[in-house]
Amino acid sequence: MKSTYNFIKPAAFVLLLTMITPSCKKFLTEDPKNVVAVTNFYQTEQDAVFAVNAIYAWLNSISSGSYAGVYLNSFWVTAGLASDEMNNQEIFSPYYDQTATFTYSSQNNALQEIWYTHYKTITLANIAIERIPLIQMDATLRTRLVNEAKFLRGMLYFDMVRMFGSIPLVLKESEPLTPSISSVDDIYAQIISDLSDAESLPLNYPPGDGRGRATSGAAKALLAKVYLTRGDYTNCAAKCKEVINSGEYALWDDFADVFKLSSRGGKEAIFSVGFGDAGGAIIFWEVGQFNVRLLPTALSAEGVENAQGWQVPTQDLYDSYDANDRRRAVTFVTEVHNPDGSITSIKPYIQKYWDRIAEPKANGTANDYPVIRYADVLLMLAEASNELGNTADAYTYINMVRKRARFDGTVYRDALPDYTNLSQEEFRAAVLKERRWEFVAEGQRWFDLARTHTLETLVPIAKPGVTPQTKHYLFPLPQREIDLNPNLVQNTGY
Structure with missing residues (x-):
């Protein structure tokens, strides 16, 4: 079907349920049906559960047609390569060379994949949000499922607006094939609305039932990042403190424990995407x-x-x-x-x-792919507190992460002393360094450099001869999408 973001109509959506990967089945407890007819879908409580599971499944799917799932590779690889974090050695993917050297164009395959998979998954969320309220079922579960879908939609639009700027804001199952773009402010308003609704999700789920599902803490943590990106430091700090005060999360004592398989879904994981083994x-x-x-x-x-x-x-x-x-x-x-x-x-x-x-x-x-973990909340709160002039909180939270980095698994080494007596500008640089050291290959670095307007200054230090330009604070809209939708406007410089 010729469409800017490859809409999935209800019949096609049903087919998606036959494509859910084994990794999703290991990650969520309720498994989608293997086969279901269009005429009897969206009728029962179980159908509602399956509809939301399908959204989660496309975060890690290996059956997305020509493309992989949202977070399988292109997203986090692009965020690492288009920064001072990583270089490319994948010889059969020249578009990653272009990403690493900031020579990419609107023809870049990785950017096309990011656009395609995000909008496909947003479409599934829209279907769930629109249809689940019409199903006669347990009211509490119905509300929860809709808010899970809103969390996922808000998360995906947050990725997209940061990467591409003004894009179509698609919120309904049936939309024009060539939608108009929405302003960045309107997109962020919708993200905040979706994530605010998702704050009413459970703080946790019973053991063995729902690892990997969105929670209240995940919604608050992601909202904090939205506010930080927007320069709303007061609301960012408030949401971070709500996450911290929930008592649901903590740092592992040893940084090595963060990435052990036994730590998946553990105390530092706020929201992660699983891939199976x-x-x-x-x-x-x-x-x-x-x-x-x-x-x-x-x-x-x-x-x-x-x-x-x-x-x-x-x-x-x-x-x-x-x-x-x-x-x-x-x-x-x-x-x-x-x-x-x-x-x-x-x-x-x-x-x-x-x-x-x-x-x-x-x-x-x-x-798992860590979308957001507790260390991120601590560093966001440190950054926001510094901007607000609350130096006590700023030092408290950055030094919690710093202290953990001193621990070698047995003792605290005489290294990495706590930060003290920094100017506001020095603290900004310090927290950006801590984020660099903490979140390698977690899909964070380009977003951090773009958010802090440091692409042009920091990338050339790590990659001599590579100099980002002002245009690189957004990626180009994929040319294929522009060819399909005359309402799209290419970002300046591309």
């Missing part, structure tokens, strides 16, 4: 691609399978860490232990998602 098989597209993309081929000497090393950290990123920062040792691998006992030094690669004990061959990682 591919049954231990070597299947590139079901494993989140963390190990495939990030681990070096040289680890084959240790029995690691399927490591390709497609995306690599910049040397500047690695060198920026204090040698005793626990995050450096956890985040990067710089040596290979050979069968004969010798050690081979290699350039840094990213290993943080690899649980060496639980998955020694690294050929089927079940690690």
Whole structure:
């Protein structure tokens, strides 16, 4: 169907339910039906549950037609490459070379995938939000499911408005094939409305029932990030404190514990997307691609399978860490232990998602993609507090993250002293550095540099000869979408 954002009509939506991946079935407790007829869908409580499960499934789907799920690869890879965080070594994906060097255009395949998968998933959310209220079912569950769909829609539009600016704001199941664009302010107003409704979601779910579902804490944390992005520091700080005061979340004592498979859905995970473990098989597209993309081929000497090393950290990123920062040792691998006992030094690669004990061959990682975790809330509150002149809170929360980085798993090292006596501008730089060290390969860096207007100054330091321009504070709208919809307006400079 010729459509700017590839609308999914009800009949097509039913077909989607046959495409939900095994990874989603492991992640949510209620499984969608294998086959369902159009005429009897949207009728029962179970149909409502399936409709919302389908939205979650497209966050990690490997069955999205020509594209992968929203957070399977292109989104977080693009956010890392279009910054001072990563470079590309994936020779058969030249569009990632373009992303890393800021030479991308409206023809970039990764940007097309991001647009396509976000709007497809937004369409599923719109269908659920519109149809579930018409179903005769338990009223409490009905409200919860609608608010879960609103959370997901708000999260997806937040991605899109930050990346592309003024875009179509599609809120109904049936819309014109060539919708007009909405202003950035209108899009943010809808995001805030959706996430505010989602604040009424449960703070948690019974054990074994709903890991991976949106919660009140997730809605508040994401709202805090929306407010921070908008420069509304008062509301950002307020939402961060609501998350903290809920008592539902905490930092792991050791940064290494954050990415252990046993920590999935644990106390630091506010909202994550799961990918399943591919049954231990070597299947590139079901494993989140963390190990495939990030681990070096040289680890084959240790029995690691399927490591390709497609995306690599910049040397500047690695060198920026204090040698005793626990995050450096956890985040990067710089040596290979050979069968004969010798050690081979290699350039840094990213290993943080690899649980060496639980998955020694690294050929089927079940690690989650962390959309937002508790450390993010602490650093957002530190940043907002600094902007508000509340220095006591600013130092308290940034130093909580700093203290954790001193812990080597046994003792606190004599390193990374607490921040004190910084000017407001020095504190801004400090919190941006902490975010860089804390969230490597978590899809955060481009957004942070764009939000703080530091792309032009920081990227050339890490990538000599690469100089972003003003236009790079937004990505170009995909040319295919502009060709289909004459109402779209290309971003300036593209």
